[in-house]
Amino acid sequence: MKSRNKWITALITVMLSFIITSNFGITQVDAKKDDGELKVAMEANYQPYNWTQTTDKNGAVPIEGSRTYANGYDVKIAKIIGKQLHRKVVVVKTEWDGLLPALTSGKADLIIAGMSPTAERAKAINFTKPYRNSTFVVITKVNSKYANAKTLNDFKGAKLTAQQGTSHYALIKQLKGAKRQPAMRDFAAMRQSLISGTIDGYIAEDTESTSFKMVDPDIKAIPISKMAGFRISKEDSTTAIGIAKPNKDLLKQVNQVLATIPNSERTKLMTTAISQQPKTDETSKKGKQDPWLVSVWKQFGGMILSGIGMTLLLASVGTIAGFFIGLFVGIIRTIPTPTSRGKRWFSKFINWLLSVYIEVFRGTPMMVQAAVIYYGIAQFWHINIDRTLAALVIVSINTGAYLAEIIRGGIISTPEGQFEAASALGMTHNQRMWHIILPQAIKNCLPSITNEFIVNIKDTSVLSIISVSELFFVGTTIASQTFKFFPTYLTISAIYLILTFTITRIFNLIEKHLQGNKNYNLMANQVQVGTAQDMEAKK
Amino acid sequence: MTESNETILSLQHLQKTFGQHQVLRDISLNIKKGEIATIIGPSGGGKSTTLRCINLLEEPTAGEIHFHGENVLEQNYNRNIYRAKVGMVFQQFDLFENKNVLANCMVGQELVLKRSKDEARKIALANLEKVGMEQYINARPSQLSGGQQQRVAIARAISMDPEILLFDEPTSALDPEMVGEVLSVMKNLATTGLTMIIVTHEMAFAKEISDKMFFISDGVIAEQGNPDQLFNHPQNEKTAKFLSNFQNN
Ligand SMILES: Nc1ncnc2c1ncn2[C@@H]1O[C@H](COP(=O)(O)OP(=O)(O)OP(=O)(O)O)[C@@H](O)[C@H]1O
Numbered sequence: 123m124k125s126r127n128k129w130i131t132a133l134i135t136v137m138l139s140f141i142i143t144s145n146f147g148i149t150q151v152d153a154k155k156d157d158g159e160l161k162v163a164m165e166a167n168y169q170p171y172n173w174t175q176t177t178d179k180n181g182a183v184p185i186e187g188s189r190t191y192a193n194g195y196d197v198k199i200a201k202i203i204g205k206q207l208h209r210k211v212v213v214v215k216t217e218w219d220g221l222l223p224a225l226t227s228g229k230a231d232l233i234i235a236g237m238s239p240t241a242e243r244a245k246a247i248n249f250t251k252p253y254r255n256s257t258f259v260v261i262t263k264v265n266s267k268y269a270n271a272k273t274l275n276d277f278k279g280a281k282l283t284a285q286q287g288t289s290h291y292a293l294i295k296q297l298k299g300a301k302r303q304p305a306m307r308d309f310a311a312m313r314q315s316l317i318s319g320t321i322d323g324y325i326a327e328d329t330e331s332t333s334f335k336m337v338d339p340d341i342k343a344i345p346i347s348k349m350a351g352f353r354i355s356k357e358d359s360t361t362a363i364g365i366a367k368p369n370k371d372l373l374k375q376v377n378q379v380l381a382t383i384p385n386s387e388r389t390k391l392m393t394t395a396i397s398q399q400p401k402t403d404e405t406s407k408k409g410k411q412d413p414w415l416v417s418v419w420k421q422f423g424g425m426i427l428s429g430i431g432m433t434l435l436l437a438s439v440g441t442i443a444g445f446f447i448g449l450f451v452g453i454i455r456t457i458p459t460p461t462s463r464g465k466r467w468f469s470k471f472i473n474w475l476l477s478v479y480i481e482v483f484r485g486t487p488m489m490v491q492a493a494v495i496y497y498g499i500a501q502f503w504h505i506n507i508d509r510t511l512a513a514l515v516i517v518s519i520n521t522g523a524y525l526a527e528i529i530r531g532g533i534i535s536t537p538e539g540q541f542e543a544a545s546a547l548g549m550t551h552n553q554r555m556w557h558i559i560l561p562q563a564i565k566n567c568l569p570s571i572t573n574e575f576i577v578n579i580k581d582t583s584v585l586s587i588i589s590v591s592e593l594f595f596v597g598t599t600i601a602s603q604t605f606k607f608f609p610t611y612l613t614i615s616a617i618y619l620i621l622t623f624t625i626t627r628i629f630n631l632i633e634k635h636l637q638g639n640k641n642y643n644l645m646a647n648q649v650q651v652g653t654a655q656d657m658e659a660k661k
Numbered sequence: 662m663t664e665s666n667e668t669i670l671s672l673q674h675l676q677k678t679f680g681q682h683q684v685l686r687d688i689s690l691n692i693k694k695g696e697i698a699t700i701i702g703p704s705g706g707g708k709s710t711t712l713r714c715i716n717l718l719e720e721p722t723a724g725e726i727h728f729h730g731e732n733v734l735e736q737n738y739n740r741n742i743y744r745a746k747v748g749m750v751f752q753q754f755d756l757f758e759n760k761n762v763l764a765n766c767m768v769g770q771e772l773v774l775k776r777s778k779d780e781a782r783k784i785a786l787a788n789l790e791k792v793g794m795e796q797y798i799n800a801r802p803s804q805l806s807g808g809q810q811q812r813v814a815i816a817r818a819i820s821m822d823p824e825i826l827l828f829d830e831p832t833s834a835l836d837p838e839m840v841g842e843v844l845s846v847m848k849n850l851a852t853t854g855l856t857m858i859i860v861t862h863e864m865a866f867a868k869e870i871s872d873k874m875f876f877i878s879d880g881v882i883a884e885q886g887n888p889d890q891l892f893n894h895p896q897n898e899k900t901a902k903f904l905s906n907f908q909n910n
């Protein structure tokens with residue numbers, strides 16, 4: 123079981139606990155969906171508890187909003203609960219840090235995600251009785267000099283790590299003399315590090331060692347739970363199901379269902395789950411040994427393509443919509459202050475509002491904005507926005523804030539003479555703007571707009587916090603399923619590079635086009651466009 | 662240099678202050694229809710500021726500007742129409758960088774005077790021909806020499822059929838060999854009966870073309886009169902001293 127002690131995004135916690143502890147009375151979330159679906163939140167990325175697969179074999183259940191499926195020990199437990207409650211199980215695939223918000227905002231009914239019922243979490247949500255107890259091991263290589271450790275003191279000098287933000291990481295302190303390495307993001311990363319020799323081992327549950335052994339027999343798991351002096355709290359060594367606080371009935375029902383699953387049955391489910399988890403490596407060893415890229419393509423090609431599509435959609439819609447927002451804000455902020463008093467106040471107020479918008483969205487990480495908007499709106503107003511729509515809105519608003527300042531700068535830096543020449547012809551402010559200033563300002567801003575587009579392609583990866591399956595999210599899924607950490611991310615990088623490179627070229631062409639012709643043609647004879655009178659006059 | 666008796670523009674006790682700095686103290690002058698007026702004077706005296714006040718690029722601090730007898734500084738006076746009738750040619754040309762030569766001469770006609778595209782085009786071409794730039798209609802401003810740009814700027818201004826045309830040192834930014842072409846365009850314009858107010862340091866040109874000259878120094882009109890009066894019988898010491906610098910012209 124995973125029990126992350128502190129949140130990666132501290133801001134989200136602060137906000138969340140604020141919402142929950144301040145009894146607004148509107149945190150009441152009606153999680154009982156009338157459509158009879160039981161929405162279960164999990165990462166679908168944490169074998170053998172839960173994982174993503176592309177087909178529904180072995181009784182996998184569909185993942186909401188995608189064409190993929192989830193399976194694993196958690197899913198099997200969820201299905202038993204769903205069956206007894208007569209509700210169809212649907213998985214809401216969510217990043218670890220998004221799990222609690224998903225529950226409290228009503229986007230999911232249950233969290234079944236290998237989560238430990240820590241006291242801290244219990245402040246925000248309720249937990250059922252445990253649905254699994256587990257023991258801890260240090261996973262190392264068979265030929266490691268720590269492979270025969272018998273006591274907690276035998277790990278002296280070992281470079282050990284564990285997953286970021288989990289209680290596992292704190293356990294390393296109990297192994298006297300071990301050199302604690304920086305925590306890692308996921309198991310794929312730790313396996314890769316162990317094989318490459320940058321660490322001597324990592325602390326995990328026994329289930330992790332079982333599944334790792336299936337792809338790599340050269341590893342060894344050293345149980346530490348029973349070693350003398352090892353201390354662990356009960357809440358850290360169990361796994362329970364999370365339910366939103368107001369949902370008392372559901373809590374009772376789920377506890378009743380769990381009571382009907384005996385320990386032997388649970389062990390059997392776990393064994394089955396471990397045997398069913400995706401193992402790309404083994405199948406390819408048995409088969410014709412496809413090259414890695416080919417086999418990944420066969421299995422995940424569709425996912426990668428839709429990830430690229432989503433990334434491009436987010437970046438281009440975000441940049442285009444953000445451009446118009448930025449244009450609008452930039453124009454408003456450069457309107458000269460009106461002379462009449464009332465209007466001056468109004469314009470001051472609008473300007474203040476717009477600068478707040480710009481400061482807020484430029485001054486906070488997009489990841490936090492995404493969490494606040496997506497989960498916050500659901501929590502306060504019970505409006506369930508589609509996550510793709512939410513992502514589009516967030517990227518657009520965010521880009522708008524940046525481009526507003528860039529466009530304002532472009533307008534201001536247009537030479538004063540251009541304004542004056544236009545005024546001298548009698549043009550109104552709007553005519554000056556649209557016909558003279560903006561075309562020049564936009565042309566001058568184009569490099570910055572290109573840059574913003576490029577940044578968007580890369581930075582939309584933070585939207586994985588609200589589980590938008592863009593390219594990076596897809597990459598994470600593939601890496602944790604194939605355990606090919608390095609090649610996967612290398613491939614994903616290459617795709618990002620191709621995307622950004624192509625887009626830079628396209629924009630360079632547009633820029634060149636806007637520069638106009640390098641040469642102009644002299645008009646040899648304009649007589650044909652002159653009037654008859656002109657011709658007369660010439661004679 | 663046709664002249665009538667109708668006063669078309671009159672400045673009355675115009676003042677302009679930038680912050681603490683009073684640049685124009687008391688400027689009063691009358692311009693009659695068809696008159697060619699030049700403004701001369703030492704650098705920093707307030708010549709440009711006077712022109713810019715006439716065109717309302719600067720808001721006068723005090724005083725009145727009358728155009729056909731109406732005070733243009735009144736609250737509900739239509740300033741944009743007024744500006745269309747009072748054209749301006751700038752020292753730095755200030756052609757619209759995003760438009761080619763022809764479009765520069767059309768955009769004001771279409772937007773402000775609401776002329777049709779065809780009409781605007783016809784007028785623009787006729788005026789470009791007047792300044793000898795009809796061959797360059799497809800060029801962008803940055804592709805032209807300074808003299809050529811200034812001629813286009815003049816064509817742009819006269820395409821609006823202004824009643825008065827203001828020039829602020831139209832040749833100061835030009836290389837010497839290009840000054841002549843612009844001045845000759847202006848001389849041609851002067852014969853068409855257009856009212857012109859010209860700020861210039863080209864004394865020979867001013868002497869030749871002016872019906873009336875104003876010597877502005879320290880924000881006041883220190884002296885005014887016809888070229889003969891100013892050049893040959895200056896009443897004010899400052900005028901005499903200033904013009905002595907140009908004796909060899
Ligand atoms: N926008 C402004 N803000 C502050 N001071 C200004 C501004 N414009 C002009 N001035 C000042 O007003 C004074 C008169 O300037 P103006 O440009 O009218 O002089 P000028 O007679 O045209 O001189 P020149 O022959 O050098 O062009 C100068 O001292 C100048 O510094």
Ligand SMILES: [Mg+2]
Pocket residue numbers: 708709710830
């Ligand atoms: Mg000047």
